[in-house]
Amino acid sequence: MRDPEIDETLDKAARVRREVPAELLQHIADTIEPTLQPVRALPPTWVLASGSVLITGTVALLGAARVGFQGVEALSLPARLLIFGVLTLLACVAAVRLVGEWIPGSPRRLTPGGLLAMASVTLLAVFALLFHDYRIEHFVSAGLTCLATGLLNAVPAALLGWWWLRRGWAVNSVSAGLAAGVLGGLAGVTVLELHCTDFHALHILVWHTLVVPASGAVGAFAGWALRER
Amino acid sequence: MDMDGNLEELMAGYQAGDFAAARCLIHRLSPQLHRFFDAQSRNPADADDLLQEAWLRIHRARHTYQRGKSVLPWIYAIARRVRVDHYRRQVRTTTHEQRWEQVDDEISTSPPDAPPAEDLEALLAPLSESQREVLQMLKVAGMSLEEVARATSCSVGSVKQKVHRAYEKLRHSMSVPELKRSGEVP
Secondary structure, eight states: OOHHHHHHHHHHHHHSOOOOOHHHHHHHHHHHGGGOOOOOOOOOHHHHHHHHHHHHHHHHHHHHHHHOSHHHHHSOHHHHHHHHHHHHHHHHHHHHHHHHHHSTTOOOSSOHHHHHHHHHHHHHHHHHHHOOOOOOSSHHHHHHHHHHHHHHHHHHHHHHHHHHTTTSOOSOHHHHHHHHHHHHHHHHHHHHHHHOOOOOHHIIIIIIHHHHHHHHHHHHHHHHHHHHO | OOTTSOHHHHHHHHHTTOHHHHHHHHHHHHHHHHHHHHHHHSOHHHHHHHHHHHHHHHHHTGGGSOTTSOHHHHHHHHHHHHHHHHHHHHHHHSOHHHHHHHHHHHHHTSOSSOOOTTOHHHHHTTSOHHHHHHHHHHHTSOOOHHHHHHHTTSOHHHHHHHHHHHHHHHHHHHHHHHHHHHTSOO
């Protein structure tokens, strides 16, 4: 049997109309009627995504203001432009994905898992390009401090992003949590790049980048917990 | 409200609180949604409950529909979620092993004879759930590949691959009974 014949058979079978009992349709209509109020539609995707990026940037700046801007002051101008340019770009991509997770039927050119991988790999590439001092000093103790600082800023950014989109309807709360976590993680990395003066390559490659997957994992877990409650 | 009005206009009316538009949508879309659940749930009695649940969720999420965009991917993304949640609840009440044994049995004991040509659900029975879902959206709802991709949260390439694999299976399942009838296969 060839594809056009299969097509024809399926089309013919699909055209056979199956009626739903009229009582069932009436029951559905009666159920929704009492709560049928006019609703305000969600703003366009670009408005929601811009708001998410703004929240992320604000949380990052407030976080850095609390701990200090020593890191960015010690960076060269090209390094500043590259690091913060890439972080802004990644935040825009993550915000669009996050909004997509909150609106049913949104196009999905990148999965939240793909977003996490893309953000992590891009940051690794940028850091590997800029930092070449591979000496190891206080690797674990300094690293854990940076990871904690990053996550402490990532969590409020993710929560505020979630709050900003609260009128949305997450089709898959695990994916939505992962996307929110990645966006929050980018806020955490931004705080570290603004604050941290430890320019050892391994420190930045491991501990700064780790904030993004760690925050993403926390977000996915939160989404899973919400779904299972 | 005109029953023949396009879905986007009806959806805008629904968001504006127009009961006639809401009722038109329910009457227009329920047959295909019911069929979607019927084919996927494997239990015809569940389809009625799933249809009601889907409309309740559509009602709660109606503000998330963005005007001017296609309605069907939005509706089917919600319907699909209802089905997945239902399946998850079922899995909780039975064990994974029991469920999969049942699924295996259902597939392996599917009749070797040709399904009635007018019964889409029987024709799609040999396919996996995701393949059935995609063909249902394409054939019954008349959605485009892009719309199916949006409703199922995957890429157009992935949808095309599922359709390709589904057609391979269908070619086999439809051809064997045909050959049996013609006497080429004992």
